[in-house]
Amino acid sequence: MHEAYEEICAAAAIGEADPQDLITLHEHLQHCIRCRQSYSEFTNLVSYSYVENPRAHLISPEHEAVLPNTDGLQDRFLRRAMEKGIFSEKLTRTRPLRSHDNVWSLWRQPSFNAVKFGCAAAVLALILLPSAYEIGRRAAIGHAPATGAYSAHLPRAADNSSQNSRHQNVALQIRIASLEDEIKAKDRELKTQTQRLKVSSENAASLLAARELLESSQKDLKRQLQEADQISEQQAREKAQYLQEVGELQTALNAAQASYVADEIKIRDLTEEVSSTHAAAERNAELLKRDRDIRDLMTARNLHIFDVFDTDAKGKTKPAFGRIFYTEGKSLIFYAYDLNEAKPASAGYQYRVWGSREAEKNKATSLGLFYSDDKAQRRWVFKCNDAKILAQIDSVFVTLEPNRSDSPLPKGQKLLDAYLGGTANHP
Amino acid sequence: MRALQAGNGEALKVIFDRYHRLVLVTALRILRDVGEAEDLMQSVFFEIFQKAEQFDPSKGTLTKWILQYAYHRSINRKNYLSLRKFYDRVDLFDVHGEETWITKVSLPHQEAVRLVDEALATLSCEQRAVLELVFFKDMTLKEIAEQTQQDFRNLRHHYYRGLKKLRSLLSKNARGGDGLALEEQIARANA
Numbered sequence: 001m002h003e004a005y006e007e008i009c010a011a012a013a014i015g016e017a018d019p020q021d022l023i024t025l026h027e028h029l030q031h032c033i034r035c036r037q038s039y040s041e042f043t044n045l046v047s048y049s050y051v052e053n054p055r056a057h058l059i060s061p062e063h064e065a066v067l068p069n070t071d072g073l074q075d076r077f078l079r080r081a082m083e084k085g086i087f088s089e090k091l092t093r094t095r096p097l098r099s100h101d102n103v104w105s106l107w108r109q110p111s112f113n114a115v116k117f118g119c120a121a122a123v124l125a126l127i128l129l130p131s132a133y134e135i136g137r138r139a140a141i142g143h144a145p146a147t148g149a150y151s152a153h154l155p156r157a158a159d160n161s162s163q164n165s166r167h168q169n170v171a172l173q174i175r176i177a178s179l180e181d182e183i184k185a186k187d188r189e190l191k192t193q194t195q196r197l198k199v200s201s202e203n204a205a206s207l208l209a210a211r212e213l214l215e216s217s218q219k220d221l222k223r224q225l226q227e228a229d230q231i232s233e234q235q236a237r238e239k240a241q242y243l244q245e246v247g248e249l250q251t252a253l254n255a256a257q258a259s260y261v262a263d264e265i266k267i268r269d270l271t272e273e274v275s276s277t278h279a280a281a282e283r284n285a286e287l288l289k290r291d292r293d294i295r296d297l298m299t300a301r302n303l304h305i306f307d308v309f310d311t312d313a314k315g316k317t318k319p320a321f322g323r324i325f326y327t328e329g330k331s332l333i334f335y336a337y338d339l340n341e342a343k344p345a346s347a348g349y350q351y352r353v354w355g356s357r358e359a360e361k362n363k364a365t366s367l368g369l370f371y372s373d374d375k376a377q378r379r380w381v382f383k384c385n386d387a388k389i390l391a392q393i394d395s396v397f398v399t400l401e402p403n404r405s406d407s408p409l410p411k412g413q414k415l416l417d418a419y420l421g422g423t424a425n426h427p
Numbered sequence: 428m429r430a431l432q433a434g435n436g437e438a439l440k441v442i443f444d445r446y447h448r449l450v451l452v453t454a455l456r457i458l459r460d461v462g463e464a465e466d467l468m469q470s471v472f473f474e475i476f477q478k479a480e481q482f483d484p485s486k487g488t489l490t491k492w493i494l495q496y497a498y499h500r501s502i503n504r505k506n507y508l509s510l511r512k513f514y515d516r517v518d519l520f521d522v523h524g525e526e527t528w529i530t531k532v533s534l535p536h537q538e539a540v541r542l543v544d545e546a547l548a549t550l551s552c553e554q555r556a557v558l559e560l561v562f563f564k565d566m567t568l569k570e571i572a573e574q575t576q577q578d579f580r581n582l583r584h585h586y587y588r589g590l591k592k593l594r595s596l597l598s599k600n601a602r603g604g605d606g607l608a609l610e611e612q613i614a615r616a617n618a
Binding site for chain 1: 436439440443444447448449451452453455456457461465466468469470472473476490491494495498499501502505506509510512543558561562563564565567568569583584586587590591593594597598
């Protein structure tokens with residue numbers, strides 16, 4: 001659709017659009033920006049092409065022949081310019097004389113217009129006077145003038161005046177039309193600016209409302225900030241107080257810990273003292289008991305004391321020997337000396353004490369184990385205070401048995417075999 | 428021109444003396460009537476006096492500036508007279524003041540000459556022939572149709588196609604006075 005209007009625009013750009021097409025185009029351009037742009041660009045393009053054509057700057061002889069007289073052109077232009085107020089009468093009339101001026105150059109100056117009109121009026125009067133007389137004469141005798149014959153004698157000056165008046169009327173009409181269009185354009189501009197002002201006012205009102213809202217929000221936020229600051233100060237004071245209390249408590253704790261440590265040390269010292277005292281008391285008790293045992297042993301009426309030796313096949317005495325303190329029906333204390341300790345320590349053996357009756361050599365009763373009594377003396381000891389068991393035996397001997405052996409009879413070789421019968425050493 | 432831009436009427440007289448015949452011939456070429464051409468000539472100089480401050484010597488000579496005004500106003504007057512013959516409405520095209528739909532775009536004339544020459548070379552034979560006769564021989568489309576014995580509508584179509592191609596090339600390359608492309612400047616002015 002725009003194609004058709006563009007074609008009209010192109011034709012209108014060189015003044016060759018049909019009138020109907022011009023009407024249609026004008027109505028279309030009221031609301032079509034694209035075609036308005038096309039029209040503008042076509043017109044600019046055509047005018048550029050014309051202006052850049054060298055022929056446009058030349059006046060051909062054909063045109064030269066039809067151009068009006070230059071003086072007439074100037075006169076009419078200046079007159080019209082005076083009406084518009086562009087020139088003053090003085091400006092149009094005065095020009096300094098130049099050395100080469102002659103009658104004809106002066107005649108052509110606008111300042112001679114009054115002279116020219118005066119001469120024209122005089123010529124007109126000379127020509128019309130006889131005609132006017134004739135007209136008056138004929139009117140007096142009732143004959144109307146022949147307009148056709150007289151009109152042929154109308155001077156050219158009258159034609160020029162009427163033509164000038166026609167030009168002026170046309171020019172005035174055109175000027176009025178131009179001013180009316182200017183007024184319309186200004187009205188359109190006024191409407192546009194009024195609309196813009198209205199929009200700006202609305203924007204300003206909304207901005208003011210937004211500003212008030214922001215100011216109100218700002219006040220609320222300031223108040224909240226103040227409250228928050230107060231709370232913060234209160235919390236800072238409480239924190240300082242807490243810290244002070246914590247410090248005091250820490251100081252007290254440190255003191256308590258120091259006191260605790262001191263007490264602990266004192267308690268440990270006292271505990272050690274108590275332990276040593278207790279140990280001493282136990283030793284004393286032990287010693288006391290041993291004293292008692294020794295006293296009981298030494299003063300027992302039916303005490304038997306034996307030294308027991310082993311001899312080899314050649315009758316030589318072996319190193320190990322034993323000493324038995326037997327109180328009949330009461331206790332048996334068997335000390336052994338220089339027992340061979342190598343095998344028991346490395347092979348997992350131990351010295352066991354057996355009891356038996358001489359009459360029943362195949363039977364034996366395990367009485368217990370030897371324990372190291374004094375390593376420096378290489379002394380071993382066994383004690384039995386079971387009167388019942390002692391009543392069943394009349395001899396004792398030692399064997400080397402494996403650890404954890406539950407055998408009811410001895411398996412190892414007899415050592416330090418001793419008969420408990422006989423007469424007591426201390427009756 | 429500076430004196431004229433200052434409102435000196437004497438300067439207008441000097442410019443009128445120098446250019447009135449050129450303006451008159453331009454109007455005569457288009458309007459084909461001496462009376463109309465003289466009236467238009469006067470209007471052109473009065474308008475030049477009112478808008479003298481718009482002349483920018485960096486964008487072209489005074490001669491070309493005046494001739495552009497003369498050509499624009501002549502085309503306007505021709506369209507106006509065409510309408511007046513057939514309708515009572517004569518207010519469609521402003522015959523004296525600014526043309527409603529034309530946006531003044533300054534195009535350096537050397538640039539315009541180069542671009543127009545380049546664009547003409549790209550046209551078809553028929554299109555180039557019509558445009559050259561219109562632009563350089565002052566012939567109307569009807570006169571060209573009669574002389575070349577071609578159908579007027581076909582001829583007008585060739586003219587339109589050729590002009591459209593020229594316009595397309597110039598639109599891509601032209602820059603307004605403020606550095607905008609031709610299309611952008613026109614769009615802004617019409618916004």
